[in-house]
Amino acid sequence: MVLVPAVAALAAGAGTAGFAVSSVTGVGDPVLPGLVALAALAAAAVGLAVGGHRRASGVALALAVCTWCLAAALRALDQGAGPHPASAPMPYEWLYATSLVFFAAFVRLDVSPPPDLGRRAGDRARWWALLVAETAVLVGGVASAVGGVLAVPVAHGAMTPTTALLAVYPAVWASLAVLVVRQGARSGRTSLGRRLLVAGLALLTVLDGVWLADLVVAPLWSVHTCGYALALALVLAGWSLDRTPAAALQRWRPRAPVVLAAVAALVLLALQPLTPPEVGPSSTVAPVATLAAAVLLLVMALGEARTAQEAHRLARTDELTGLANRRGMHEALLARGPGDLAATLLLCDLDGFKAVNDVHGHAAGDAVLVEVGRRLRQALGEDALVARVGGDEFAALLPDRAEDRLADLLDELARKVRRPHDLPGGARVVVGASVGTAVLPAPDVPADVAGVDAAVRAADAQMYARKPGRTPGLPPDPPSPRNALLAPG
Structure with missing residues (x-):
């Protein structure tokens, strides 16, 4: 040519x-x-x-x-x-x-x-x-x-x-x-x-x-x-x-x-x-x-x-629950910068959810996850960012320290999650929630990775320490990599 x-x-x-x-x-x-x-x-x-x-x-x-x-x-x-x-x-x-x-x-x-x-x-x-x-x-x-x-x-x-x-x-x-x-x-x-x-x-x-x-x-x-x-x-x-x-x-x-x-x-x-x-x-x-x-x-x-x-x-939304996903929470945590006040991070892991999947099937498990997400959003209010960050794991970011109402808030969360869930086939199941909390201090620099990482690890360790069957006085299991919110995944 x-x-x-x-x-x-x-x-x-x-x-x-x-x-x-x-x-x-x-x-x-x-x-x-x-x-x-x-x-x-x-x-x-x-x-x-x-x-x-x-x-x-x-x-x-x-x-x-x-x-x-x-x-x-x-x-x-x-x-x-x-x-x-x-x-x-x-x-x-x-x-x-x-x-x-x-x-x-x-x-x-x-x-x-x-x-x-x-x-x-x-x-x-x-x-x-x-x-x-x-x-x-x-x-x-x-x-x-x-x-x-x-x-x-x-x-x-x-x-x-x-x-x-x-x-x-x-x-x-x-x-x-x-x-x-x-x-x-x-x-x-x-x-x-x-x-x-x-x-x-x-x-x-x-x-x-x-x-x-x-x-x-x-x-x-x-x-x-x-x-x-x-x-x-x-x-x-x-x-x-x-x-x-x-x-x-x-x-x-x-x-x-x-x-x-x-x-x-x-x-x-x-x-x-x-x-x-x-x-x-x-x-x-x-x-x-x-x-x-x-x-x-x-x-x-x-x-x-x-x-x-x-x-x-869509890239930052959980398809099942309509909540934010891991990426959405990750970006919200790192978007905090100078001028933002201290905030509260909540990590929540469902107890007894595996039995729901094993006995009633994944469709029933999905229905429970959707309902738990709805209840968490209702309990925490419109100002909180609620996310599903894993299979049965949720996270929430409250825009203040919430120290004066944190105990009441955790009780309300546990009560709402433990309420029976009506499944499509007529069965009723009950799941619990282990919640860990940590305070995110007011950041001194944009995208304070170190501060966010410390808060995530603290909340994750506290959450697993509160799991049913834990022996008091023993150190908790290592933080779960599934809750590594710094990974945008």
């Missing part, structure tokens, strides 16, 4: 050289070698896309280059059009604009490759919507900003609408180059391929800026045109040489660009009364598309936030 783009690149170089020589010397018709160069350049892009390592961005780059070459070919065949048309955009100008959009999509895909979408149609549709919206914000935002800046000069006749339209091109090229540089810096990747890609985009910025400034006089027109071929060749070479793994590239999250693009679009829409009548509705396309894309990205971002919030909640 390397042979096709290599041969095409040589043909493009030969055709470009023939075009330049014929244009400068006046010998022969420069159109034919120019068309050969464009066709070869397009073939090189297609060849690289087919054999490339990042297929999505390669396809976008091939579409961009082929569309640009088609526009250039139509322009070369239209000998009546000068290097700086002053009338309304010609048909090939729309092809140039389309190629610009494809180039923006290519850069968006190259700096932030698509994830593994699997076979879910919904994920693929969402990704395509994201790509289209971010590309629209990228191009439409820049176009709206340029339109807003140049609206007054166009309204006063100091600049033609076509010149204002052409000003979008260097602005977009420059924005794409900045995006590549920024994402490369964030990912720590500055390969030769990335440098060539930025060089190609920078050269396109300069060439379109020179064109816009009307500095391309007839003798230099051919050299200027060859510059475009060189710029596209740099972009193609940069993409093909860049072997940065997709996993090493951080996802582009255009939060600030979306806001700036929406503001620019609103400003341009507000300046519509100044737009000359001959421009027509074409000046509203960019801002309207930008606003629509910004709204779509906002809706998708809100959906992502809700999904992430729900995933965060």
Whole structure:
């Protein structure tokens, strides 16, 4: 697959050289070698896309280059059009604009490759919507900003609408180059391929800026045109040489660009009364598309936030009881920092629960766990964080020392847990609770691991010392690793 783009690149170089020589010397018709160069350049892009390592961005780059070459070919065949048309955009100008959009999509895909979408149609549709919206914000935002800046000069006749339209091109090229540089810096990747890609985009910025400034006089027109071929060749070479793994590239999250693009679009829409009548509705396309894309990205971002919030909640919630789980309690303990008051930690282990599982089955045991969790939450109040941290183990974090009411609180907990539990089959069972407590002092530093660890060990040892059948005076069993709340597990 390397042979096709290599041969095409040589043909493009030969055709470009023939075009330049014929244009400068006046010998022969420069159109034919120019068309050969464009066709070869397009073939090189297609060849690289087919054999490339990042297929999505390669396809976008091939579409961009082929569309640009088609526009250039139509322009070369239209000998009546000068290097700086002053009338309304010609048909090939729309092809140039389309190629610009494809180039923006290519850069968006190259700096932030698509994830593994699997076979879910919904994920693929969402990704395509994201790509289209971010590309629209990228191009439409820049176009709206340029339109807003140049609206007054166009309204006063100091600049033609076509010149204002052409000003979008260097602005977009420059924005794409900045995006590549920024994402490369964030990912720590500055390969030769990335440098060539930025060089190609920078050269396109300069060439379109020179064109816009009307500095391309007839003798230099051919050299200027060859510059475009060189710029596209740099972009193609940069993409093909860049072997940065997709996993090493951080996802582009255009939060600030979306806001700036929406503001620019609103400003341009507000300046519509100044737009000359001959421009027509074409000046509203960019801002309207930008606003629509910004709204779509906002809706998708809100959906992502809700999904992430729900995933965060589920990861910290016990599926059976609806209480916090070990991870939720772990984070609550370590979230305490300077400014928080002392708190009370309770560890509770059920007595006789194994017999419930053995005699009545796990469904009955689950029903008992759910009911115990409900009773604990009822006894401790809304201010306490109650968690199931193991099979039949619970923990609670009270937001105060509770020393004056701790004895009554423990009695109430034991009484509520010992109340008979009605099982679905009609049977009634009774379980007990061994509770250990410890005071969490007011932390002096954020995430006071040492203080939390000491409190957990003290409460755990006390809980096992209170287990039925313990011999007074004997040391308790070592703290159970199941109650190691410092492990987020």
